Amino acid sequence: MGFLKKTREGAILVLTMSQPETRNALTGNTAAEEFVATCAEVQADRSIRAVIITGEGPVFSSGGNVKDMQKYFQQQLSPETIREEYRQGIQRIPRALYHLDVPVIAAVNGPAIGAGCDLTCMCDIRIASDKATFAESFVKVGIVPGDGGAWLLPRAVGLSKASEMAFTGEALDAQQALDCGLVSRVVPAAELMDAALALARRIAANPGGVLRMTKRLIREGQQSSLESLLEISASYQAIAHMEPDHHEAVKAFVEKRAPKFS
Template sequence: MSDFLLIEQHGPVVTITLNAPERRNAISSFSDCDEVEDACRRITRDESVRCVIVTGADPAFCAGGDLKGMRDRTGIMAATSAAEMRENYRRGIQRIPLALWELDVPTIAAINGPAIGAGLDLACMCDMRIASEKAIFAESFVRVGIVPGDGGAWLLPRAVGLAMAAEMSFTGDPLNAEQGLAARLVSRVVPHAELLPAAKELAARVAKNPPQVLRMTKRLLREGQHMSLPSLLELSAAYQAIAQETEDHKEAVNAMLGKRAPVFTGR
């Protein structure tokens, strides 16, 4: 077991739990960032993984940054100049959105409690989001006199649209679970006890599909957010040519025609 993350794998699904409940799973050190980056790197290399669930140890999903660290200038916040603080962000928490957003396999945020500041942005780094009824969402950086330093200004508008992202960012006001659902921040809200089962059920529906095709589909969705349509069509044609030469594609077609469940091998 690692210090900050608890990582478990059952079949093709990996569950990553932020496991520092005593600090409400706040991201407070360079080693916290190291663990997330390392976990993403290992998962990308592991072709047996088809889906990842990210959650937090109760009672919080992630409280964001460490307020005491901000006050005392410790951990990631230990800096004696603006230039040093800029480097701390670049070498620290900014590695998390780069690692998690670029993770090859589909990701699900199972938001079990408050997702505040960088914690909300962490949820937005995932492809899919499910919330417990106990979830609270806040883009609260302005409330403590700072800006979103971890990519939230890029991530949140893509999740809820520019107007809602602006309202959340300029006010810092929290949303409860139902308000998060109405804002399309999450796709569903479930009773707290049913959150992980619901996330695992969704992960199972994802993971039953061909693993290489899942990874290519995710890459197309990511690239489609900044590429022109002609460029994306070119990339799609290349990926399609690869996909149609796989054994999994042949198995999928034969299984569908034979009215049986397919068995995918990743080849």
């Protein structure tokens, strides 16, 4: 059985991590390969305007498979081998999601631990069930964030809160995650997917090409100077002004009707 279960609702793709027997762990399986392949498919499919990632069972994702980590010392693997395993394994997930231009919502149904917490930070928007918890818990098992968490988490909650989470390894409950801005909304567990789909529909109602360019601008803005971002924005805007969806939106505004995007 594969790791990602895919379901489609119009312009929305729902990805469900479907290995509850391992608490949807991201290592020791095909998770990285499937995320990379799926992101490539979504990037190429212009009909997809929003993606939701959630977990099957009571856990969103436990992150790295701790039992599987025993091989590193049992098999006396070299540091070079382990480093390459990270590069060719779990580190492919943040790369794939970061370069995906389609907006991604994390519907966090339960505990998001270690790399599972970081996976939520790879998404653009996070909605949490009231049963969700979040822990940057690598230090608790004597390792560092190997999946980009030291880059991702501070951008989600700020340097001070990210440092507190990473240095203590302690979990936040859903309300604490909301208070620090890690998630934008907390809903009852039974309402999580309805809330995520409702938000995805609001996003998908907008022109797909502009959504992709807007996400790319937000990504670029995290690491560019204002002057550089303004130049990219001007270029993207020139493209947007030539798009049929822009022409339809302006025409609909003038005619006082709802636009019909392609």
